[in-house]
Amino acid sequence: MTPSLTRSLLAERHRPTLESATRALRERGHFSAFSDNPRDYPREAGAAAFEALTQRRFDLDQPGTDAWVGGEVSPYGIPLGISYPHPDPEVLLPAMRAALPAWRDAGPEARALVCAEILARLADRTAELAHAVMHTTGQGYAMALQAGGPNALDRGLEAVAAALEAQTAHPAQAEWTRPRGRHEPLRIASTFTPVPRGVALLVGCRTFPTWNGYPGLFASLATGNPVLVKPHPRAVLPLALTVATARRVLAEAGFDPQLVALAAEGENEYSARALAVRDEVRIVDYTGSSAFGDWLEENAGQARVFTEKSGVNTVLVDSTDHYGGLLPNLAFSLSLFSGQMCTTPQNLLIPREGIETDQGHRSFDQVVADLAAAVEALLGDERRAASLLGAVAEPGVLSRLASAGETGEVALASREFAHPEFPEGRVRTPLLVRLDARQPDAERTLLAEWFGPVAFAVAVDSTAEALALLRRTLRERGALTVLGHTTSKEVEAALVEVCLDERAQLSLNLTGGVHVNQTAAFADYHGTGGNPAGNAALVDGAFVATRFHWAQVRRPA
Amino acid sequence: MTPSLTRSLLAERHRPTLESATRALRERGHFSAFSDNPRDYPREAGAAAFEALTQRRFDLDQPGTDAWVGGEVSPYGIPLGISYPHPDPEVLLPAMRAALPAWRDAGPEARALVCAEILARLADRTAELAHAVMHTTGQGYAMALQAGGPNALDRGLEAVAAALEAQTAHPAQAEWTRPRGRHEPLRIASTFTPVPRGVALLVGCRTFPTWNGYPGLFASLATGNPVLVKPHPRAVLPLALTVATARRVLAEAGFDPQLVALAAEGENEYSARALAVRDEVRIVDYTGSSAFGDWLEENAGQARVFTEKSGVNTVLVDSTDHYGGLLPNLAFSLSLFSGQMCTTPQNLLIPREGIETDQGHRSFDQVVADLAAAVEALLGDERRAASLLGAVAEPGVLSRLASAGETGEVALASREFAHPEFPEGRVRTPLLVRLDARQPDAERTLLAEWFGPVAFAVAVDSTAEALALLRRTLRERGALTVLGHTTSKEVEAALVEVCLDERAQLSLNLTGGVHVNQTAAFADYHGTGGNPAGNAALVDGAFVATRFHWAQVRRPA
Structure with missing residues (x-):
């Protein structure tokens, strides 16, 4: 079956955005691919879409679902009444692993284009996402829309652009010719393939599930790693919407939707602790308390662990x-x-x-x-x-x-x-x-x-x-x-x-409209990764370069 | 006192080499800054220089030397009779830390130029280094010269070039201007400084002390980290020569020579175990057995650990x-x-x-x-x-x-x-x-x-x-x-x-003059970092990007 989202269609839609984004990363001036003016989004339609999601199951058609869990209550007082698939990792993780080779073989540009399409589809759902963020995190509507939608999408795009840059820092093929005086020169033709580490686990946070989650999610996906999203049990919906959107786009583009999956957890299950140390899991992105962040850094030794923990500003x-x-x-x-x-x-x-x-x-x-x-x-x-x-x-x-x-x-x-x-x-x-x-x-x-x-x-x-x-x-x-x-x-x-x-x-000396607690994607780093508040910075070279390896194949030319 | 090695002199000498090296990294064709033809180097003079180092102390004028240690015996049967400074880390490490800020503030280009000068000075000592490598590792002279000298220097230069690229991926200053319709735009001027992690520890190996050691040494130094070199107790001399050369160049360029220091160890001291977990040490580069490599990865949690361990080819x-x-x-x-x-x-x-x-x-x-x-x-x-x-x-x-x-x-x-x-x-x-x-x-x-x-x-x-x-x-x-x-x-x-x-x-299908056990700097990756033989590849983006952080300062423009 030919995928409805062909490579050329995706390239036509998103290549200019990716080019602008990679240029912005190098220049670090103002750039945004998504308007953050709330008036550009239909609040009422978003509210209706959000309402339609509540009081029911959020089905993702994932393999290995062994229970339905969920107990979100809006900080504004409304129980959401949504239940989400709880996975049997023995079934879901192998399915995700199996999706890896084709995604790896698609190459960095195809992955970046698919990621850009996911971001664009999420942007289409901005007002809906804003309600989901508002009623899980407690943010006001305008902030939920801006920080939870376009600003988060920009951080995601930033990660995609950085990942693309890192994976195309040199050509995928190269010839090496070494002169040897009177002898024939030595000639080798090499191919270089960015190969992913394995399954990535995203451990979401309560207060900024998308803004803090998208960089890791998209950095991992763009570098070829399937991503298992384990949201905070009281802020599931924004990431469930994200996973649903990603799975749809992946399928439409001819890839296995198991590349992105949700792992909702039961009350007091603390499933991240078990998932993070599984052998399939080779990347962990985490935002949250220092206690669990430190635990992850110390215990998930089979994985690269990226943390944003607590600090004192x-x-x-x-x-x-x-x-x-x-x-x-x-x-x-x-x-x-x-x-x-x-x-x-x-x-x-x-x-x-x-x-x-x-x-x-x-x-x-x-x-x-x-x-x-x-x-x-x-x-x-x-x-x-x-x-x-x-x-x-x-x-x-x-x-x-x-x-x-x-x-x-x-x-x-x-x-x-x-x-x-x-x-x-x-x-x-x-x-x-x-x-x-x-x-x-x-x-x-x-x-x-x-x-x-x-x-x-x-x-x-x-x-x-x-x-x-x-x-x-x-x-x-x-x-x-x-x-x-x-x-x-x-x-x-x-x-x-x-x-x-x-x-x-x-x-x-901030005295105007820029505030210390806000950073802009493409221009500002969020964190340094170099003090006890976390080991990762959004989005620096280390944040993407460590998510893949280079596999070289040498052949006589 | 004006340093004898001025910035402009270093730039004149080495900027073209750095430019060629960074271009080679991006193109991955043949490039070498150092001839590996043994006939280009004076074997007899090298032998004499090597002889002159034996049967005596190798003084480096380091602070905190509490003993003189050494017991190298050439695999060719000759005891070298050299003793090296054994450090008191309580004295040496603070001196190294104190050298960091000025080195950091010098910026990436100055650091790369100084590193290039160190490499050039080492190249001047190629025949001497070849004898030192031969009589510690057991390599034949031609191989000791090639792999221990120019090929190692090329790997070091590769690391310097990769570090420079990573630290200059975007400008050191940038302006961010966000339009706001009828309002005045928001304007921020930012500076971006690559800041080092801390002291780097290089744990050298027996068989290829320079070839396996230079990438980590120069990647750390070029990204602003002082480097403490802990050689294998039976292959000290090649790295001691390296440290001596680096210290001399640093001093001539007006920097603190404590930026590179030697930590020779006593017989059966296994000092790497104690050094690697010290709080000052934030980077560890290691080549050697899987047992100790695994130990480092598990125990030196305060540091980034780069390993090349054993595998089965x-x-x-x-x-x-x-x-x-x-x-x-x-x-x-x-x-x-x-x-x-x-x-x-x-x-x-x-x-x-x-x-x-x-x-x-x-x-x-x-x-x-x-x-x-x-x-x-x-x-x-x-x-x-x-x-x-x-x-x-x-x-x-x-x-x-x-x-x-x-x-x-x-x-x-x-x-x-x-x-x-x-x-x-x-x-x-x-x-x-x-x-x-x-x-x-x-x-x-x-x-x-x-x-x-x-x-x-x-x-x-x-x-x-x-x-x-x-x-x-x-x-x-x-x-x-x-x-x-x-x-x-x-x-x-x-x-x-x-x-x-x-x-x-x-x-x-290698059937000619290229062999599976040889890789060329700038063209070939050594290892992937993605299988149990090690977590690092020479020299990929991850090898350099994780050695520094970006510190941003935002000011209203």
Whole structure:
């Protein structure tokens, strides 16, 4: 049977996008293949499509399904009532392995084109995906659409482009001719084939299942590896939609749909632990807690393990020439998705003597009060606040909020916020706690991750002390982001030095529409892979180059 | 003090070489920056330089030297009498760490230029290095010169070029401008700095200290990591010369010589075990036994570990259209350095019904007899044989030879060979043993590595059985090389399929001057990194991309 998606059709559709994407990777300027303007997507149709998925089985026609599992409840209060296939790995994994050779033999360009088609089909379902992300993660609709849809698709495309570049870094055939003086030259003709490592396991996370999942998924698939997707048990739907879309496209393109499969897990099954150490599994991508990330790095020795774990993100405030921009920018970063981003700042280090600003000297107390006021101003409009904050994904965040309030003096209390649309939603505003670095227990507080809407305004003796605390935090706990505010070239240089030494990503003096917790595909790296917050960066050369090997065949020419 | 090796001087000397090298990597044709014709190097002067190093201390002026150790005895019978600095890691490692920031800040091009100068200085010492390699590894002089000198330098240059490419895959600065309709566009200016992982540990091997050592050494150094070189205790001198040369060049170029240091070990100290798990050590490169390689992969979790371990190399003989070329080609591969290469074939799988050749049908017995005769013919000339065979490095090889002879019927006995120049040398000719795959213990024999001059001519029921045995060998033991001889397109396709599936490098129908145990830098990959013989390939993208991270600094533009 001729596949309906022929190679030439795919090439016509996607080659220009792939070319633009690989160029963007090399130039690192602005590039996006997918609009992230919510108005470009039909919200009502998306809601209807989402509704149609709920209260039923999500069938993927996978081999070896031995149970139907699922118990997602939207952080906005709605049980989704969807059940997903739970696999018998003894059946599913061999089926996935069997799909590998044809996918490998298709070559890097064909794989990239198929991946691009999967991304395009997912883009067609953006509004539906947005609802799925919203009602599993708790993100507000606009954010769920942007971060869960187009921004995630761009990160996926970035991985596809990087994988294509790595696999076409040199020709697939080459001739080697070595002169030998009066003798005939030696001649060898070689073929070079990128060969995949084996089955890749994607262990999805709760809060950003697509944005954090797509890079690994598409990097593995584009380099020839079948991908088994094990979503977080309370954020299955976005990845189930992804798997369904990928399987359909693969089949239409004439490939075995078993190349991408879903492994939903039962309540308290923790199936990733068993799957990650299976011999078939040769790649693991993981986003989540440091505890399990460390376990994977130590125990899944048969696989390459790519982790994004937890860290402690720091803001160092030394001085600013745009105080009026610093405050709303930071308030936004603390409030967005109620601080449930791995990139949200936690520790705000501020000299106890205050800081110099374009509005004159500001005391420590004043800065804290101004920041609290900026958060309140940002969240003053109820509809906007609801969209910005989203809902709290994990109930554990609520108890963490309560404990955090006891670590110091509350500068801004976390409020329970009545969502205008979903009265059952768990919505909380950010908590800002004042701490003094001299307090005996401050260190223990500041070197822990308080995932959720928790920030500490920390009085430090000096910028030098702040730099030392930053260095220690990065070394011991790692971070996805560091933000510095300073007008001093010396302090800036010292901040850069610390971040290079400890391998952390640094943003400086953000006072406008760019926020420390957001990165752009093709331009910005997410993480470095070089500090304790994770061993992988999205998307650098190491993220793709280690997913395949070169197999060379030499023949006399 | 102005360094005597200025950046512009280095650029003038080496930029053209680096450009040629990076182009060669992308094209994978023939390229070599260093002549490997022994006549281009002054043997007598090299011998004199080597002599001058013996019977004394090899001082490197390293901090933290707490003892002088060394007990090298040439496999040709000469004790070298050299002692080397043994480090106190508590002193040496902090000194190396302290050298890192300036080296990192120098940037990728400056590092590549300094590495190129180190390679050029080593090239100036080729004849001296050749003697050092010969009298530590046991290689014959010509091979020690070629493989230990220019071919190793080419592999080092290949690593430098690959590292430079990876670190300059995109600009060091970029601007990101995101349009926002009627609003001002968002603008961010970013800098991207490749930052090293930390101290790299090179664990050298006995038989090819430079050839197997230079790729890791130069890949790490070129990506900004200080390198601690822990040579095999009986093959220190080649790497000590390398370290001395590197330190001198670094100092002349204005960098801290502690960036490259030697860690010689005492007898039975096994210091690699302690060094590899130290927190400062973030990269380990290792060539040697599977036992310790596996240990490193499992235990040095704080580091990226690159291994080349042992494997079982197979030759599958199905048919040939150049029987007269097959025999001497294979005889050479078995004899070169008396089989002490990680790439030497071990199991020769031949259908028991015999094979079709351009000289008509040849029975199994005939093929084995013809091969034995080809080996004897190759080694008929005493001087040539001495140069080709070299000496046996490890006494353990001799007992292994004896055991191997008991596994089956000896088709060609290993002879003790009186070296014309070094009567004390341990020189042995290859042993060829006939085995039948049906023998009950054949499997145990064939799935073990018999490092040294040991080959098994194995009668198999059919080519299909040979392919199955090859697949099993690759899966369970791995291999650096596979060689196939066939005139059948179907058998060739099946061989390719097995090697792609099991991620092994394949050579086909070698009957001339190219041998399966030799690979050329820039054109050929050495290993794939994807089977149990090791997790690294020389030199692919993964070999360099995982040695550094990208640190980005974002500022409003």
